[in-house]
Structure formats: C-alpha cells, structure tokens
Amino acid sequence: MRPSKLSLIAPFYNEGSGVDYFFEKISPVLHDIQNIEWEIVCVDDGSSDDTLERLIAYSQKDTSVKVIEFSRNFGKEAAMTAGLDVSTGEAVIIIDADLQDPPELIQQMIQEWRNGAEVVLGRRIDRSSDSAAKRLTASWFYKAHNKLAKPKIPENVGDFRLMSREVVDALKELPERQRFMKGLYAWVGFKTVTLDYVRANRNVGETKFSGFALWNFALEGFTSFSTTPIRVWTYIGFAIAVISLVYGAFIFLRTLMYGNHIPGYASIFFAVTFLGSIQIISIGMLGEYVGRIYMETKHRPIYIIRKKYN
Structure with missing residues (x-):
C-alpha cells in the first residue's frame, strides 16, 4: 500500500531558543508512525532573532523540512494560512512551535484519520499551565462567542488539529483577508473526532500574546462570524x-x-x-x-x- 503523506505545519515567531527542542521532540514521533511520509512546513513569521537561520540549517540537513520566510510579521493566522497553502499531504496537522500541545498525540490523530475522521481536534482538559486570568477570560470568550455567533467553536480547542486534504482545500476556498481561523475551521464542518489531552508548561521562550492582543483577537472572532x-x-x-x-x-x-x-x-x-x-x-x-x-x-x-x- 502506498504510504500516506502528512504535512506538519508549525508557525514560528521569535522562537530561536526553541527550534532545537522542537525538532528533537517532533522527529522521533514522526519516525514512529507506520506507513507514512511527512513534510514539516515551518513558517517564519518575520522573526527578529535567529529563528530563521536555525530553521534553514535544519532544512539543509533534512529535505522533509520546508521553511517559508515572510517579508515581515503578518501574524499567526496568516502563518497558518500560508502553511495550509503550501502543504501537500493527504493529512495536515497544525501545531505550535512551543510544543505545549503534545506531539505524542499525533500518532493517535493519524489513526483516527485512517479510521475515517476528516477533522481530529485536540481539546485541552487541563489548562493549569495557563494563568487564572487567562483561563477565566478564555471561558468567557467561548461562552459569549457561542451564544452570539454561528457556527459554535469547540471550547478549549486551539489550533492543534488534524485536517484531511478535503478540509484543507475547503479552507483555501474561503477568500477573507481578516482571518479568524478557529471560526473558519468550525465553519467548513466535516466529520470530526475530539481527543483530550493535558496541556504542558512552556519549556522555552515566552508567549507572544499580550492581554491586549488577546482582547483584539476575541473582538476579531465576534465580528467575523456574528452581526x-x-x-x-x-x-x-x-x-x-x-x-x-x-x-x-x-x-x-x-x-x-x-x-x-x-x-x-x-x-x-x-x-x-x-x-x-x-x-x-x-x-x-x-x-x-x-x-x-x-x-x-x-x-x-x-x-x-x-x-x-x-
């Protein structure tokens, strides 16, 4: 049987100190998956540190690593969109470069996809790694958004997910420039399976989202899918x-x-x-x-x- 192909998309923004950690954790997980080829699409979102240089070095050592360099910082939503646009796999997984979402779940996601799921979501059942204020405001956001807007966004589900090629092609058909990806994922639908996990603490680097940035992100979500x-x-x-x-x-x-x-x-x-x-x-x-x-x-x-x- 011809091996399936997996595209792993990882946006990077000033994650130079975590590039080595990322590949050290990801590579063994991908090698353990049976009967699959893969590519790792790393999108450098205008980093000002040595993130790009480190990513290029890995791409020169491993042909399965592709690096996309933006002309400036366009934001995470744009970076994920670029990754989806250049991906070629029958299955596509988006994962954050900080690896707070466990790479070990990838193999289970692949299995669910092989069993017929078109979308496999990773749902955080324990957010103790986040601050109390962030947990509270996230809960408020999901509740308010799901009352005001359609379609509803799964609570405590981030960008960590697997999508089949059909889902990715559907997302690429959506023309809007101001993109709220969580809403777009929910809007296209498809057969969905959810896997629960405990989110880990960040090992290297620091979060790029301030409280003000998260507020603007929430406002983007409300205005994108509800009047x-x-x-x-x-x-x-x-x-x-x-x-x-x-x-x-x-x-x-x-x-x-x-x-x-x-x-x-x-x-x-x-x-x-x-x-x-x-x-x-x-x-x-x-x-x-x-x-x-x-x-x-x-x-x-x-x-x-x-x-x-x-």
Whole structure:
C-alpha cells in the first residue's frame, strides 16, 4: 500500500531558543508512525532573532523540512494560512512551535484519520499551565462567542488539529483577508473526532500574546462570524428612546400639575454623558464592521513570502 503523506505545519515567531527542542521532540514521533511520509512546513513569521537561520540549517540537513520566510510579521493566522497553502499531504496537522500541545498525540490523530475522521481536534482538559486570568477570560470568550455567533467553536480547542486534504482545500476556498481561523475551521464542518489531552508548561521562550492582543483577537472572532454585537445597539437605542418618551411624558404632566421646577445640574449631566457614551460605543462598534469591510475591499494578500527554503 502506498504510504500516506502528512504535512506538519508549525508557525514560528521569535522562537530561536526553541527550534532545537522542537525538532528533537517532533522527529522521533514522526519516525514512529507506520506507513507514512511527512513534510514539516515551518513558517517564519518575520522573526527578529535567529529563528530563521536555525530553521534553514535544519532544512539543509533534512529535505522533509520546508521553511517559508515572510517579508515581515503578518501574524499567526496568516502563518497558518500560508502553511495550509503550501502543504501537500493527504493529512495536515497544525501545531505550535512551543510544543505545549503534545506531539505524542499525533500518532493517535493519524489513526483516527485512517479510521475515517476528516477533522481530529485536540481539546485541552487541563489548562493549569495557563494563568487564572487567562483561563477565566478564555471561558468567557467561548461562552459569549457561542451564544452570539454561528457556527459554535469547540471550547478549549486551539489550533492543534488534524485536517484531511478535503478540509484543507475547503479552507483555501474561503477568500477573507481578516482571518479568524478557529471560526473558519468550525465553519467548513466535516466529520470530526475530539481527543483530550493535558496541556504542558512552556519549556522555552515566552508567549507572544499580550492581554491586549488577546482582547483584539476575541473582538476579531465576534465580528467575523456574528452581526449581533452591532444589532444589540438597535435594541439599546430603542429601549432608551422608550424610557426617554416615558420620562418626557412624566415631566410634561408634572409641569401641568405642579408648575415648572428648576432643572437640576446632576440630572442633565447624567443624561448628556450617558447618552453620549452610548453613542460613542455604538459608533465604535459600527466602525469595527466598516473597518472590516474596508480591509476586505482592498484585496491585499494575506501574507507575502520573501523566500522558500527546500
């Protein structure tokens, strides 16, 4: 039987200290999988340290290692997209370069794929390696997103997953430039199997996602797959209008019955600042969607490849 081919995609951004660790852990796992060929697609996302040089050195020693060099930092979503675009395997696995997601699960993913699964998800059942704040905000994000948007995103499932060639080809058909990959994975569907695992602590390097970056990432997720955040301001505006009409009628009747009272500074100040804040927030939310339309209409490429190695 002809061996199947696996493409392993790993985005790298300033992971120079972890390149050796990555290959030391990945190579034995891939060699242990029976009747399979593989390629490792490493995407350097504009690293400013020696990540690229280290990756090139491995590609020169091993023809199964391919290195994609971006012209600058385009972000992880673009790096994963580039990896999917150049991959050639019947099965494709995305894994983070820090290997907090266990490479040992790859063999089980391959087995599930051979048994008929088109998508095999890795689900984190223990996130004790993350901070309490990150665990809490992640839980809030999944709950809020799945109430507001469709399709629903599996909770505690990151980018670590296997996809068949049919799934990858479907993802490549999606044209948007502002890409929220977790949502796109869920949107294409296909027959899915989930494997649970415990996420390990990071051995080398440090996370590249700040709290502000994670907030922007969550906002990207909401606005990519739901118009509810902008629609809710219609309801808020309607509710405030009704309350204002009721209050206006109350003031009119009170004036007829008791005469005109001297208006209070506090009530005027509250009304102006409250309504002004509502207007600013609603305009900002509207701007998020207009901004997405603006970026999409430019039709700029998702990424630019400076050079390919091997």
